[in-house]
Amino acid sequence: MALRQKKQRTEPKYELLYHPEIPGRGEYIRLVFEATGIPYTDVSNQEKNGYQKVLNLITEANPPAFAPPALLVHGGDYHxxxxxxxxTSNILLYLGPKLGLVPEGDEIAKYHVNGLAMTALDFCNEAHDVHHPIDIEQYYEQQKEEAMKKGKAFTKRRIPKFFGYFETVLKANKEGNGMYLVGKSLTYADTTLWQVLEGIEFAFPKTVAKISKTYPLLSSNFRQNIREHKRLKEYLSSDRRLPFSMGIFRHYPELDA
Ligand SMILES: N[C@@H](CCC(=O)N[C@@H](CS)C(=O)NCC(=O)O)C(=O)O
Incomplete structure (x- = not known):
């Protein structure tokens, strides 16, 4: 019994199953653990042969997962x-209430948080599709012509549309003071949108520089607030935070405005 209690205290209950070495969609999950100080294992990046374990777990699960990220919950055997x-959005929906990242005692707010997180993830998907507009399994260079067209539309219309939408949400949520999308404290919609904005800025720096002033709450209050969050600040300067590279968000200057 004593041994079991010790094990529960020292071994994280949650394991993130994701690809190694890129932030990717795994980062939306890392951020909620990091923001709340809840221990987790990032299996691919922290365990020997971790990626093989990830692939085994997601294919052997019932139902198997189509693609990472997935979350393994210890002590939660299912059938x-x-x-x-x-x-991603489903994992966040599962973790949100457990980690205190949805407003308490407000059943509907939970769905508002999830709706906003899903909209941020739509934005992320569209950013990915700019460099892979035709075939996710072929190289960017094989679909560059279409990517150029998509880049134009994305920077001209879609980035401003998403920015404008989230600016409106921040403005409408009076108790959030421009810092929170829902209510007056941090939710996983905030951490998710924040990460998408970081990625969009990495991939499309010129576009973001050009339009940021038009969306002052989003570009300033909101983004700054997360950067200054005590736990997240520590995380962002740690080596657990993986840099953007050639994942979902990619910087091809020719696709930027
Ligand atoms: N809608 C899924 C998308 C998952 C996804 O596309 N995962 C990527 C990595 S971020 C992947 O490994 N995809 C492989 C594939 O689609 O074949 C989610 O949000 O979790």
Whole structure:
């Protein structure tokens, strides 16, 4: 019994199952653990042969996950198999209330938080599709012509549309003071949108520089607030924070405005 208690205290309950070495969609999950100080294992990046373990777990789960990220929950066996939850927004929906990242005692707010997080993830998907507009399994260079067209539309219309939408949300949420999308404290919609904005700025720096002033709450209050969050600040300067590179958000200057 004593041994079991010790194990529960020292071994994280949650394991993030994701690709190694890129922030990717795994980062939306890392951020909620980091913001709340809840221990987790980033299996691919922290365990020997971790990526093989990730691939085994997601294919052997019932139901198997189509693609990472997925979350393994210890002590949550489901019909005799390890409890594995897939899909970024679904994992966030599962963790949100457990980690205190949705307003308490407000059933509907939970869906507002999730709706906003899903909209931020739509934005992320569109940014990815700019460099892979035709075939996700072929190289950018093989679809560059279409990517150029998509880049034009994305920087001209879609980035301003998403920025404008989230600016309106921040303005409408009076108790959030421009810092929170829902209510008066941090939710996973905030951490998710923040990460998408970081990625959009990495990939499309010229566009973001050009339009930021038009969206002052989003570009300033909101983004700054997360950067200054005590736990996140520590995380962002740690080596656990992986830099953007050639993942979902990619900087091809020719696709920027
Ligand atoms: N909608 C899914 C998308 C998952 C996804 O596209 N995962 C990527 C990595 S970020 C992947 O490994 N995809 C492989 C594939 O689609 O074949 C989610 O949000 O979790």
């Amino acid at each position: 005799g198999k390890p409890l594995v939850i897939s899909q």
